[in-house]
Amino acid sequence: MEELLLFLSFALPCAFLAWVLPEKYQISSVNVSCLLFIGFADFVSLVVLLSSSLCTYYLAKKRDRFQFLVLLAILLLAILFACFKVVSSMETNVWMQSALPLGMSYYVFRLIHYSIEVYKGNDEHIPINIFLAYMLYFPVILVGPIIRIGDWYREIRRRRWNQEMFSNGLERILYGLVKIVVLGNYLFSSALAGFVETLDDSQIWLHTYLDCVSYAGNSYMQFAGYSDVAIGFSSLLGIRVMENFNYPFLARNINDFWKRWHISLSQWCRDYIFMPVSSMSRLPWFAILASMIVLGLWHEISFRYVAWAMFHGLGIMGWYVFNRYVNLSLNPPLQRAWDFFSVLLTLNFTIVSFAWIKEDSLAKSVDVFRVLLGF
Secondary structure, three states, X not given: OHHHHHHHHHHHHHHHHHHHOOHXXXXXXXXXXXXXXXXXXXXXXXXXXXXXXXXXXXXXXXXXXXXXHHHHHHHHHHHHHHHHHHHHHOOOOHHHHOOOOOOHHHHHHHHHHHHHHHHOOOOOOOXXXXXXXXXXXXXXXXXXXXXXXXXXXXXXXXXXXXXXXXXXXXXXXXXXXXXXXXXXXXXXXXXXXXXXXXXXXXXXXXXHHHHHHHHHHHHHHHHHHHHHHHHHHHHHOOOOOOOOOOOHHHOOOHHHHHHHOOHHHHXXXXXXXXXXXXXXXXXXXXXXXXXXXXXXXXXXXOHHHHHHHHHHHHHHHHHHHHHHHOOOOOXXXXXXXXXXXXXXXXXHHHHHHOHHHHOOOHHHHHHHHHHHOOO
């Protein structure tokens, strides 16, 4: 909540300056606002972000003569990210637990995306000021979406004042705040969690299940709410940012869920993990597991996130097998019943999957599944 208040305190002056200044200074004012926000929130994070961004940009500029430098940049970014993730997961002291620079999970994936696209011959002529605006853009630092550099460049070039877009942006910010404060913090984290604590030992299954519901619901409201705020604020600046959530709990299968949940991250893993691995190995199931494991480790380098990723990966593989070998041809009433059952099954699969990550150890997560399975 403190990060949200800090964000809003910088966002409003940034939106004002982005329109009242002469056009040639507007993007520069956004850059300055982003620098001030990140530096005020965590100066070390600003240093790491700026240095890694500038190094990546200038290594990518050497693509024509030294293509291996771009590959080196990708490798170094992956190593840097892994090292910070490992250090921040250590429990030896408080400093190590807070060692991960602000927003690193998101901007490292943006840097890797930029490096790969430059290596492939795309997006290599982005001006440095546009690139820095892309990397420093603080509305997406904490929770995304993971914007693509080509989309960003197009939006900056066609950016114009649009009263309707500005108005919609204010509404979207309000929707996001309602999700975060009312639905996430109050309904799921306070009201539902408080009710769960009133259940006694004779209702251990209901207690465990509703605890998963509380965690899953709050996680969605926080992520989706912050994404709404980022998308809404971007609209105030005249910049369209991709949607990151599309009613994921209404998905009819687990594959559909990952097309609706954290869309920008799912698409990143599809383009840069699933497609290359599938192409090289000719094993789609292996590519699915590889993509999900990378997605899990992106959140946290731990066994519980690997277990969560494998759980979803096996779920997606199971859906593909079912979809390939079972051809349901139902009349309209039965089809509606089947659609409802599919949504309900996917919803519960997803809710239960949060048992892997809501606990602080893999052993406790296994205990949760024991209860849910009636053991």
